[in-house]
Amino acid sequence: MVVKVLKDEIAQKMALKNVYKLLNEQVDLLLSPDERKFVQELQAFCIDHEKKIDYTKDVYVDFPELGKHGYIQRLNSWKQFTQAGSKYEILLGLNLAMMDPELDLARLASGILCGNPTFQHGHTPELKKVQDELMAGTKIGCIGMTEMNRGSDTGHMEARCTTLPDGFKFEGTKAFTTNGPKADYFIGYGCVDSAKPRETMVQAMLSREMGITTERLTIPVVPRVHIGKTYFNGLKCPNTMVTGPPGKGHEYLFDGLVPERLAIVGSSLGIGWSSLLNGVIYCSLREQFGNPIMSYQAVSFPFADLFIRLSSATITAFRIAEIYDAKILKAKREEISKDLFKASAQWSSQIKQLAARLAHEITYETQQLMGGVSVTDNTRVAQTAGVSQIQEVIGGSRGIQQLILSGNLAKLIRSI
Numbered sequence: 001m002v003v004k005v006l007k008d009e010i011a012q013k014m015a016l017k018n019v020y021k022l023l024n025e026q027v028d029l030l031l032s033p034d035e036r037k038f039v040q041e042l043q044a045f046c047i048d049h050e051k052k053i054d055y056t057k058d059v060y061v062d063f064p065e066l067g068k069h070g071y072i073q074r075l076n077s078w079k080q081f082t083q084a085g086s087k088y089e090i091l092l093g094l095n096l097a098m099m100d101p102e103l104d105l106a107r108l109a110s111g112i113l114c115g116n117p118t119f120q121h122g123h124t125p126e127l128k129k130v131q132d133e134l135m136a137g138t139k140i141g142c143i144g145m146t147e148m149n150r151g152s153d154t155g156h157m158e159a160r161c162t163t164l165p166d167g168f169k170f171e172g173t174k175a176f177t178t179n180g181p182k183a184d185y186f187i188g189y190g191c192v193d194s195a196k197p198r199e200t201m202v203q204a205m206l207s208r209e210m211g212i213t214t215e216r217l218t219i220p221v222v223p224r225v226h227i228g229k230t231y232f233n234g235l236k237c238p239n240t241m242v243t244g245p246p247g248k249g250h251e252y253l254f255d256g257l258v259p260e261r262l263a264i265v266g267s268s269l270g271i272g273w274s275s276l277l278n279g280v281i282y283c284s285l286r287e288q289f290g291n292p293i294m295s296y297q298a299v300s301f302p303f304a305d306l307f308i309r310l311s312s313a314t315i316t317a318f319r320i321a322e323i324y325d326a327k328i329l330k331a332k333r334e335e336i337s338k339d340l341f342k343a344s345a346q347w348s349s350q351i352k353q354l355a356a357r358l359a360h361e362i363t364y365e366t367q368q369l370m371g372g373v374s375v376t377d378n379t380r381v382a383q384t385a386g387v388s389q390i391q392e393v394i395g396g397s398r399g400i401q402q403l404i405l406s407g408n409l410a411k412l413i414r415s416i
Contacts, residue, residue, distance in 0.1 A: 035091065072136075073135065075119075090318065100383075108264065114141025122243055127240070142186045159171065172190055203244030203252050204237045212231065257345065265348075306366075356391045
C-alpha cells in the first residue's frame with residue numbers, strides 16, 4: 001500500500017502519459033515518420049500496461065505481454081514485427097525504461113544479450129524454436145559470459161569446452177548472470193584451449209534442461225530482477241544448439257557487443273529522461289516560500305545543465321545507431337571495412353559509458369532537487385535511482401570502457 005505524501009494534482013501531472021508528452025516534444029524531430037508511429041504505439045502500450053504492473057512480483061510475469069506486441073527486442077525483425085534496427089531498439093529501451101526500468105533491464109538481457117545470436121547465427125530448427133520462445137516472452141534468456149575471477153576478460157576465460165562427436169561438453173561457473181535464476185536458456189561461452197581463446201572459444205545456446213543450475217545473488221537495487229551465479233556442471237550441448245564453433249565463438253561474441261551496448265544506451269537514456277522530466281514537473285508545481293521550487297536558480301540552473309547534456313547524448317546515440325543500421329547491420333559482411341567495425345566499437349563504447357554515467361548523475365541530482373518525496377514510492381525516481389546504480393556496470397564497467405578507449409587514444413598518439 002502506497003502512503004501518499006505527494007499532492008494529487010502533482011501526481012496527475014506526473015502521470016506517464018504526460019511525461020511521454022514532454023519527451024516527444026524533445027525527440028520527435030529526430031525521428032522518421034515510421035519511427036514516430038512506432039513510438040506512439042509503444043507509448044500507448046506502456047500507458048495501458050503500467051496500470052497492470054504488480055510491483056510486489058518479479059518482472060518476468062510481464063514478459064508474455066511484451067512478447068505479444070514484439071517488445072522483447074527490436075534489434076531484429078521477428079514475425080510481423082519488421083520495424084527493427086538498433087535505433088528502434090534504443091527507442092524501445094528508452095520508452096520501456098520510463099515505464100518500468102527493472103522490466104526493461106530483464107527483457108534486454110533476455111531478448112538482446114541472449115536472443116540476438118539466434119538471429120545472427122541460429123541456422124537450425126532447434127535454435128529457431130529457442131528464438132520464437134524468447135521473443136514471445138514464454139521463455140526467459142540469460143547470457144553466461146562473466147566469471148568471478150575474470151569478470152569480462154574473455155582472453156582468460158576459465159570455462160572450458162571439450163569436443164564431443166556430436167557437440168561440446170561445458171564446464172565452469174559464470175557470475176552476475178542477469179535473469180539466470182529464472183532463465184530457461186543461456187547463451188554460454190567456453191574455450192577448448194585456454195591458451196588459444198580467440199581460436200577455440202565456443203558460443204552455444206544452453207538450456208536449463210541440459211543440467212545447468214543457478215543461485216540467486218542479492219542485488220538490493222533491483223529486487224524484481226533475478227541476477228545469479230550459474231553452473232554448467234559438465235553439461236553436453238549438441239551441435240544443433242551451437243551458434244559459434246571454435247574459431248567463430250570469439251568473433252561472434254565481439255560482433256554482438258556493439259548492438260548490445262547501443263541497446264543498453266536506450267535503457268540509460270530512458271532512466272535519465274524519466275528522472276529529469278519527473279523532477280522538472282514536480283519542481284514546477286511544488287511551492288516553497290510561496291513560489292514554485294523551479295523559480296529559484298539553485299534548482300532551475302542545475303536542471304538546465306542536465307537537460308542540455310541529456311539532449312546532446314540522445315542526439316548522439318540516435319546518430320550512432322543510424323550509422324550502424326545503415327552501414328553495418330543492413331550491409332553484407334564482406335562489404336564492411338575493418339575501420340568501420342573498429343569505429344563502431346569505439347562509438348558504442350563511448351556513448352554507452354556517457355549515457356550510463358549520465359543516467360546515474362541525473363537521477364542523483366534530481367533527488368537532491370526534489371527532496372524527500374523522490375526517495376519514496378510516490379514517484380518513479382526511487383526506482384530509476386536503483387537501476388541507475390548498476391547501469392554503468394552492465395555491458396562492461398567504467399574501467400573496461402576506459403581501457404578500450406585508452407587503447408584507441410594510444411593509437412591516435414602514435415600517429416602524431
